[in-house]
Amino acid sequence: MSLIEVTDLSRTFEVRRKVSRFRREVHEVRAVDHLSFAVGAGEMVGYIGPNGAGKSTTIKMLTGILVPSSGSLSVAGIDPSRNRVELTRRIGVVFGQRTTLWWDLPLRDSFELLRRIYRIDRDRYRRNLAEFTELLELGDLLDTPVRQLSLGQRMRGDIAAALLHDPEILYLDEPTIGLDVVSKGRLREFLRTLNAERGVTLLLTTHDLQDIEQLCSRVMVIDHGFLVFDGSLELLHERGGSTRTLVVDLVDEAPPIDVPGAEVRKVEGPRQWLSFPAKASAAPVVAAVAASYDVADLSITEPAIEDVIRAIYTR
Template identity: 65%
Template sequence: MIEVTDIRKSFTVRSRAGGLRRRRTTVRAVDGISFTVAPGEFVGYLGPNGAGKSTTIKMLTGILSPGSGTVRMDGLDPSRRRTALARRIGVVFGQRTTLWWDLPLRDSLTLIRHLYRVDARDHRARLAELTDLLDLGPFLGTPVRQLSLGQRMRGDLAAALLHDPPILVLDEPTIGLDVVSKATVRGFLERVNVERGTTILLTTHDLGDIERLCRRVMIIDHGRLAYDGDLERLRAEVAADRVLVVDLVRPAPPVELPGVAVERVEGPRQWLRVPRGTNAAAVVAALADRAEIADIALREPDIEDVVTRLYRDGGLIAAEPAG
């Protein structure tokens, strides 16, 4: 559904160089990225601010043209076939709405139906389905400007899917949402992907979205693809530390063990950072020789720890595309 081959995009940045002089610097926002996404995949696309992910999304949706390389979305060149592509994709930008600010949500969705030339019968059926899945009923008659952020996001998702596109591109769809709204949006996206087979590409800073929804993750840094594969392989290959949470029978000073750092002490509980590759059982045995243990738990690194470590190390993992 998505084919990207060696795309590159550079921008010229002008800055003051003293007096009236200006310095021109060429910045490579995207520097030779290639990947494919198969029909029905749900892929997370991650990267720190300035890594190039937004530029990539703009090239995928036809807003920008690649400086070099090729992009195909459902067989179409986005920059050359923007009108045709608009009927094949749905796009949601978390910080920008596609709805009409002063119109009730229902009227905005009706206008979108005309923009996409959706048959009236199909529109009614699709709107009824989306209203049920996203619980839009209570605020369909409310002007968009009066909607909460979570309600507006649900409205934007409905607008993006009214024409039943096979590809959905999401840029920060849960940004700023409360816990309940996030759960609603995540549950809806999971159903759309599983039940309708919609191909979804998700960019987000909320790694909870990735752990809940994505079977595959791509990480971009400095315009290059740093990782492409599943979450478990990422955890295995990036040596993020594990944490041993130990409850001692009685409070004690921080334990001293070779190669193990005590992160925190609260009464009888201590948090020990165990480097990847260190035998946790050996650490527990050594600890038992020094103190009386009441309980113990080993916590594997979560995805946020892993991604942070990948950025900090600055090394690329050889990509093994899952698509």
């Protein structure tokens, strides 16, 4: 069953541009252009694209903040723009550059206010707060004013706040922006646990493609308002012409290695870099190299998703 259904969705804006001292022209900008997709219950989907591609506009329409110019969408069986209050009880939203917490209140008081706003049952609230406090390591921060929290601490608080009312869907817009490596790792582990144990559906927009690789099994790529790719990470690498790299350290310097199924990309002394298609098995290439050359060491480097996305954007 699809929790999110988007059909032929478009959103346009009018932009006024000054052309002379007393005259302005109105231009229509199409931020989202005839977009269609569906997201099933329990999926973890990465929604990516360059700046200005239409990602945030899509999220705002899915949450009811913006009304579509044309097309239709349904979130948990609800029309977001017509039933925003009902929808807020079914979804959670985290915008990385904005907070839903009260700046001068302790974290605990912000959570209590949200309990009252969402009318969460006290027992359920206590259970959720205890679980999220443990998983997100918020215990020492509950009595700290939000303005005194670091970015990573505040982000963990925002995610807990978005989940207190047990939403079915969680929208994450740049949730790891500005976070250090440790904070990112902790946050990703929490999101994996949330999806596995509670079945929460996640739609993640981010420029940090490691978030996509570590969390999402499906990727949607949007550019200039169009959906240019929708599929698995494996298919994304295939479409982008990804290659794996076999790094070979020979005992002595040698001419470029010549084996079937691989091509030498670089040679530095006894070290050589061979590329081969990402979907191909490395075993035949490794066996051929080992059979014909004196090998001191070798390793395989997987394709970088950044290179794949860059290739798709360029095309």
